[in-house]
Amino acid sequence: MDPVQLWTFIIAGLSFTLYIYIAIRSRAGSTKDFYVAGGGVPSIANGLATAADWMSAASFLGMAGAISTMGRDGGCYLMGWTGGYVLLALLLAPYLRRFGKFTVPDFIGDRYYSQAARIVAVICAIFVCFTYVCGQMRGVGVVFSRFLNVDVTWGVIIGMALVFFYAVLGGMKGITYTQVAQYCVLIFAFMVPAFFIAFQMAGNPIPQIAFGGEYKDSGQFILERLDGLSAQLGFGTYTDGSKSTIDVFCITAALMLGTAGLPHVIVRFYTVKKVSAARTSAFWALLFIAILYTTAPAISVFARLNLLEAVNETPRVEAPQWFEKWSDTGLISWQDKNNDGLINYTGTVQPAGAPPLAENELTVDKDIIVLANPEIAQLPAWVIGLVAAGGLAAALSTAAGLLLVISTAVAHDLFKKTINPNLTDKQELKIARIAAGGAVIVAGYFGIHPPDFVASVVAFAFGLAASSFFPVIVMGIFSKRMNKEGAIAGMISGITFTAAYIIYFKFMNPELNNAEHWLFGISPEGIGSIGLLVNFVIAGLVCKFTPKAPEHIAQLVNSVRLPRDAYAKD
Amino acid sequence: MKEHPTTAEARAKYWRKNITYLFILLSIWFMASLGAGVLFVDELDKITIPGTGFKLGFWMAQQGSILVFLGLIGVYVLLMNKLDKELLDGKEEGEMDASDH
Numbered sequence: 297m298d299p300v301q302l303w304t305f306i307i308a309g310l311s312f313t314l315y316i317y318i319a320i321r322s323r324a325g326s327t328k329d330f331y332v333a334g335g336g337v338p339s340i341a342n343g344l345a346t347a348a349d350w351m352s353a354a355s356f357l358g359m360a361g362a363i364s365t366m367g368r369d370g371g372c373y374l375m376g377w378t379g380g381y382v383l384l385a386l387l388l389a390p391y392l393r394r395f396g397k398f399t400v401p402d403f404i405g406d407r408y409y410s411q412a413a414r415i416v417a418v419i420c421a422i423f424v425c426f427t428y429v430c431g432q433m434r435g436v437g438v439v440f441s442r443f444l445n446v447d448v449t450w451g452v453i454i455g456m457a458l459v460f461f462y463a464v465l466g467g468m469k470g471i472t473y474t475q476v477a478q479y480c481v482l483i484f485a486f487m488v489p490a491f492f493i494a495f496q497m498a499g500n501p502i503p504q505i506a507f508g509g510e511y512k513d514s515g516q517f518i519l520e521r522l523d524g525l526s527a528q529l530g531f532g533t534y535t536d537g538s539k540s541t542i543d544v545f546c547i548t549a550a551l552m553l554g555t556a557g558l559p560h561v562i563v564r565f566y567t568v569k570k571v572s573a574a575r576t577s578a579f580w581a582l583l584f585i586a587i588l589y590t591t592a593p594a595i596s597v598f599a600r601l602n603l604l605e606a607v608n609e610t611p612r613v614e615a616p617q618w619f620e621k622w623s624d625t626g627l628i629s630w631q632d633k634n635n636d637g638l639i640n641y642t643g644t645v646q647p648a649g650a651p652p653l654a655e656n657e658l659t660v661d662k663d664i665i666v667l668a669n670p671e672i673a674q675l676p677a678w679v680i681g682l683v684a685a686g687g688l689a690a691a692l693s694t695a696a697g698l699l700l701v702i703s704t705a706v707a708h709d710l711f712k713k714t715i716n717p718n719l720t721d722k723q724e725l726k727i728a729r730i731a732a733g734g735a736v737i738v739a740g741y742f743g744i745h746p747p748d749f750v751a752s753v754v755a756f757a758f759g760l761a762a763s764s765f766f767p768v769i770v771m772g773i774f775s776k777r778m779n780k781e782g783a784i785a786g787m788i789s790g791i792t793f794t795a796a797y798i799i800y801f802k803f804m805n806p807e808l809n810n811a812e813h814w815l816f817g818i819s820p821e822g823i824g825s826i827g828l829l830v831n832f833v834i835a836g837l838v839c840k841f842t843p844k845a846p847e848h849i850a851q852l853v854n855s856v857r858l859p860r861d862a863y864a865k866d
Numbered sequence: 867m868k869e870h871p872t873t874a875e876a877r878a879k880y881w882r883k884n885i886t887y888l889f890i891l892l893s894i895w896f897m898a899s900l901g902a903g904v905l906f907v908d909e910l911d912k913i914t915i916p917g918t919g920f921k922l923g924f925w926m927a928q929q930g931s932i933l934v935f936l937g938l939i940g941v942y943v944l945l946m947n948k949l950d951k952e953l954l955d956g957k958e959e960g961e962m963d964a965s966d967h
Contacts, residue, residue, distance in 0.1 A: 368907070371927030375899045378932045382895045385939045386888055390946070458967075504929060507919030517919025535924045537907070545904045553897075569961045572947055579939045586932050593928040857881055859950055859959035862872040 301445070303681030306432060310686045311481050312458060315692075319470040327724050328763070329706050330467030331398040332566045337472055339573040341578020345475035346564045348482065348693035350377075350555075350590060352428075353435025356482060356690035361662030364596035364603075367526075367534040371593075372548040378589050379548070379557025379580060385578035389565040391773045391856045393574035398566060399701075400559045401709040407772040408850060410780040416787050418709045420764045421559045425698045425705075426739070427757045428560075432695035438663075439687040449744050455692060456740040463696045463703075464732045471696045472567060478689035483587060485686025489670045490591050490681055493598050496673055503594035511601075512754030521582025522601045529608060530653045531643035534600065543814075546822030551862060553828055554758030557766035558696045563704070571859065596755060599665045607639045607658065614638065616673040627661040628670075631775060667818075700737065703732035756798055759820075763790035763827025771835060773857065776850045778835065781842040786835030794827030851861050872953055880953045891938050898929050898934035902929035 324330040337345070357378070363370030395403055401421060405414030414520055433452050440451025462470045476521060494506035499519060511518045519535055526534045537544065555561065564581075565574045612630065622628045630639055633655050640654040648651075667687075670679045707728035712719050719727070764787045770788075771778040798820045801809040807821070855863065870877075902910055903926045910923030920929075950959050 301885055328947050342902065368924050368927060371924075371931075374928055375903050375931050378935055379895065379899045382892070382935050382938050386891060386942055397946075456958055508915070508920040508925070519919035519924075519928070537912070541904060545900055548900060548904055571959050572943075575939075575943045575946060579943055582936050582939055588928055614873070638923065672928055696913075854877075857884075858877055859954060861954050861957065861960055862877055864870045 297720035300680045303678045304684045307678070307681040307685040308688055311385035311689060313545060314475045314477055315458065315462060322466050322469045322473050322851075324465070324467035324469045326723070327398075327708070327728065328831055329469045330448055330725055330728050331708060332563070333467075333472045334470040334568060336569055337567040339568055340578035341472065341476055342568050342573075342577040343584055344479045344591070345472045345567075346561065346577065346581035347584035348475040348479035348689070349564060349697035350561055350585060350694070351482065351690055352432055352694035353687060353691035354431065355588065355592075356486065357435070357439075357663045357666050359685050360592040360595040360599065363593055363663035364600040364665055365662060367532070368537045369539045369544060370596065372544050372551065374589055375556055376548045376551025378585060379552040381578055381582040381585070383472055383552060383556035384561065384565075385575060385582075387705030387770055387773070388562060388766075389578050389684070390571045392562060392761035392769070393565050393568065394571045394860065395856045398563075398708055399644050400562055400769070401705065402713070403772065404768060404783070405709075405713065407767075407852065408778075408780040408783045409846065410784065411476075413768075413780055413784050413787070414709060414713065416784060417765070418705050418714075419790065420760060420787070421481060421705045421709075422702055424558065424757045424760055425560060425701045429695055429698040429702070429735075429739045430742035432691045432698065433739045435691035436744055437693070439691065447668060452740050452743040455688075455695070456624045456736050459692060459696050459699065459737045460733060463699050463736065464729050467728065467732075467776045468563075468567060468700055469702055471693075475693045475697070478564075478693040479584060481689040482686040482693075483513040483584070485682045485689070486588055486666075486841045487569065487591065488682060489673060489675055490595055490673055492552065492679075493635045493673045494594065495667065496551055496720075497598050497601070499570075503591045503598075508599045518597060518601065522597060522604075525601070525604045526643075527645075527647055528650070529604065529642050530647060530739050532645045534597070540817050541816050543819050543822055546818045546825045548822075548826075550762050550822050553766050554760075554824055557761035557764070559705075559761075559765070559771070560694075560701045561766075563701055574613075596665065598670060599672070603660065604641065606672070608641045609638045611637050612639055613637070616672070618668050621671070622664055622668055627664045629659045631657050633657050693762075695739065699735045702735040703728050706731035706735075723850075756795070759794045759798060759824030760791055762824035763794040763831050765830040765837065766827055771832075773853065777839060777844055777851045779839055779842055779845040782835040782837075783803060784838030785838040786831040789834040790827045793830045794824055797823045797827075871955075876953055880949060883949055884946070887942065887949075891942055894934065895938055898926065899931040903931050 328334055359373060397403065399415035401414050402651060404417040405411065413744065436455030437451035438446040440446050440454065441448045464475050486547055490503045491501045494503040495501045497511065498506035498509035499513065500506040500509055507518055509518060510516065511521050523533045523535055526532060528840060532538055565577065568574050568577055587746055607619065612632070621632065634640070639658055640656060641658040642653040642656045667683065670683055707724055711727050712724050767790065768783045771783065797815070801820045902923065905922035908929060910926060911921040913922040915922055916921065930959060947958070951957065
């Protein structure tokens with residue numbers, strides 16, 4: 297067995313043992329343990345768990361690679377997936393924590409005094425989480441297969457068994473503390489190669505500073521050199537954008553608003569003891585997320601420059617060793633179209649005054665940027681094993697958080713609150729466990745047999761969350777007048793509009809999916825922002841022409857807005 | 867009707883202040899991200915951060931906005947803790963049970 301595989305087995309094996317140990321130590325004894333970890337998680341621990349919950353296989357493996365091909369436009373992911381935490385901390389988390397109970401549908405059902413509103417919310421929650429979780433299980437399988445040479449199917453099954461063990465046994469309590477451990481594994485795995493590469497490129501180990509520094513004492517800034525090389529090869533200038541401003545604006549906004557509306561993130565803030573702790577843990581969460589999110593764009597730049605320098609017009613026979621290895625996996629593919637034996641890697645923007653560009657011959661999968669980084673930088677085998685364990689930690693922690701929301705939605709919102717309110721705590725816990733188990737199996741199935749649309753559904757999840765949950769929760773807190781008719785009409789119209797737009801361009805007419813046909817030039821990724829406006833406007837209009845929300849709702853809203861100690865106890 | 871430990875006036879003031887904070891903080895949030903990182907990015911890109919290779923707009927979109935977000939949540943935490951104490955006579959808001967209401 298080669299050293300990389302051996303190290304991967306050792307490090308991944310150790311981390312799995314740790315997760316299982318933690319899960320056994322923190323079993324759930326009641327529904328309160330199972331749904332919200334007993335409501336007693338310290339705010340730093342919750343911040344760590346939220347960060348692991350939030351950062352998925354896509355953040356860990358895919359994001360840096362995606363940004364390195366997008367250049368400045370990649371900022372929409374960076375801002376979108378962090379800026380949402382400001383909205384969450386200021387507009388949602390403290391109030392929802394003060395409201396208490398367990399879930400987002402709980403709040404929507406009570407605030408809008410309506411079972412119908414609750415059920416619409418449950419369906420949205422389950423749909424959003426399922427679209428997401430399938431991708432995570434797939435991520436687990438892919439990491440296993442690439443690093444351990446096992447079949448994707450077996451990778452998914454091992455991942456399922458592990459998640460099943462700690463999510464079903466420990467519920468939120470087990471998940472929270474395994475997520476804390478998973479954050480530590482994933483951030484360590486992400487940062488170690490980043491330090492090394494930053495030092496190699498700019499002589500400064502801090503990636504955030506290094507990517508604004510000089511390239512290997514050449515007297516030229518790294519970004520300047522990359523801009524020059526990119527433009528010369530026809531990829532355009534790296535630090536300039538190529539998408540339209542309105543599209544970048546809408547995508548960024550939709551990702552921010554969607555982040556704030558994602559149920560598996562919101563529910564994490566129910567697990568702390570106090571409202572002030574909910575606010576503080578939002579700060580910790582963003583801090584821990586920001587460590588990865590500010591490093592990722594630096595890695596994108598280093599990796600892009602390394603790639604362009606290393607492969608362009610290099611004779612294939614002299615290509616570096618990593619090129620060879622990743623060609624074998626199919627993640628890099630090269631076809632010598634002009635039979636000159638050189639690797640021609642070119643874009644489509646012909647630079648002015650230069651001879652015509654050669655035809656592009658190279659395809660590079662975006663996941664490779666993080667996966668191959670340690671090899672490109674010639675780091676030791678254990679670092680590569682570490683990256684594999686980090687990718688697994690990122691995928692497993694997110695999958696577990698999502699599965700928990702699904703099981704809570706089924707057991708609590710559907711069974712307890714809608715079908716049979718007389719369930720005892722024990723019965724409800726049992727249903728929650730069965731639901732979690734069932735959800736693991738369904739997610740695993742889709743991980744092994746991914747539907748074609750998996751890649752496009754991420755936009756769906758954010759768009760739906762932005763156009764459904766976010767507006768109704770905000771209106772529920774900041775407007776006493778908003779009534780159930782308005783909220784239901786708003787949710788349904790927001791979702792319908794967003795879903796229809798995405799389905800039309802992504803599934804029905806993919807050939808029309810370009811700026812020429814888009815509404816105001818907004819891509820399906822960004823349409824959630826417009827869906828949000830639709831939701832607000834329709835809700836406001838319907839509310840104007842229907843009876844005001846009843847008196848006890850105004851009191852409920854008051855009790856959510858102010859510290860509870862401001863009112864008399866009864 | 868039971869006597870509340872705070873006056874209706876104090877409660878109204880608390881909420882007004884809270885809304886003011888939100889308005890200010892969210893305006894900064896908008897300007898730092900969707901403003902500096904998207905709408906005015908080309909103008910800001912004409913400026914380079916001294917001593918680095920960063921164009922200002924690019925840096926705001928990929929680094930600066932995230933740091934601003936972190937600062938905003940930090941300030942919000944401090945402001946709200948202070949506001950809670952003002953309302954509750956120097957005390958903090960107590961612990962609460964997850965399931966009670």
